[in-house]
Amino acid sequence: MRLRFFLACTLLAGLALVQPSAASSLRGVKPPDRKIPRYDRVFVIVEENHGYDSILQASGAPNLRRLAQTYGNATRFYAERHPSEPNYIAMISGSTHAIGDDASFAVNAIDAPNLATQLEANGLSWGGYFGGYDPARPNATFTLGYYASKHNPFMNFTNLRREPNFYSHMHNMNRLPADLGTGTVPNFTFIVPGECDDMHGVPIACGNDAAEVSRGDSTAANIVSEIQNSAFWRSPKNAAIVITWDENDDAHRENGVQGCCGGLPGGGRIPTIVITNHGRRAVRDDTAYNHYSLLRTIEDAFGIYQYLGGADNWAVGIRPMLPLFSSAPTTSATAM
Secondary structure, three states: OHHHHHHHHHHHHHHHHHHHHHHHHOOOOOOOHOOOOOOOOOOOEEOOOOOHHHHHHOOHHHHHHHHHHOOOOEEEEEEOOOOOHHHHHHHOOOOOOOOHHHHHOHHEEEEOOOOOHHHHHHHOOOEEEEOOOOOOOOOOEEOOOOOOHHHHHHHHEEHHHOOOOOHHEEEEEHHHHHHHOOOOOOOOEEHHHOOOOOOOOOOOOOOHHHHHHHHHHHHHHHHHHHHHHHHHHHOOOOEEEEEEOOOOOOOOOOOOOOOOOOOOOOOOOOOOOEEEEOOOOEEEEEEEEEEHHHHHHHHHOOOOOOOHHHHHOOOHHHOOOOHHHHHOOOOOEOOO
């Protein structure tokens, strides 16, 4: 009798211990998500059309190689598909919404939840800074400053464009230094340089591929320096900069795995660099990630646990990028 009573008590105590994590699993919130520290600001800088090897295993982008070695390098990060636009849409919504081309945003017309609507619902701010964007022509699909609306994912969402203040979130990239100086940049900032500065290129206008890579390398490094020179970067609050690419469209596309984690058919292996103001240094993270993984991590960083689309697909390998976003002083990932 005493033995049965002891076993029953032990079982009840064990259940009490596992209940919190079980409840978290039922809510779709896994323990690693809760370990991502809260971030006050996250910047995402998007470059174009190059693969991991051509940027981080070659000599043409020394600034980006230095940042990857100094801060965080996601070595197995993949795009969702080709061409560009579906990947931009995936970055902020967790889905390509069956888009497989670079059609005009007016054609796509997506009415669905996205990161911007999530941030608004949680009292957080968001905005985009785009090279060549003309506030006088907000609906232009292309400008002579080499802005392309296909690289502005927010334009694809009709529920966003219906908002009266939608265009107040859109800025020319030239405004970024002033907003950094005054501390008025939003909680989530999406940055896409013009097509001559993001490694995409425009025929004749931007030079050959080597010149485009060099120019994109310098542009990204300058943006990072401007952010790091801001007062909030030195504050106790957490801030992060992510430099990622839309897809791997190199003429010598890498063989082998093209996608992961539900992001199929895949858009190739791409560089992704994570820079934090208080986090770990010299981290090489070999976990398989894609843009859905990044979206989940950004949601976690802002305390949002209702994940969008593919970002909620734990079963196929979506994981928060904890080694790269942790504020702990030591690394559990492989040091570079």
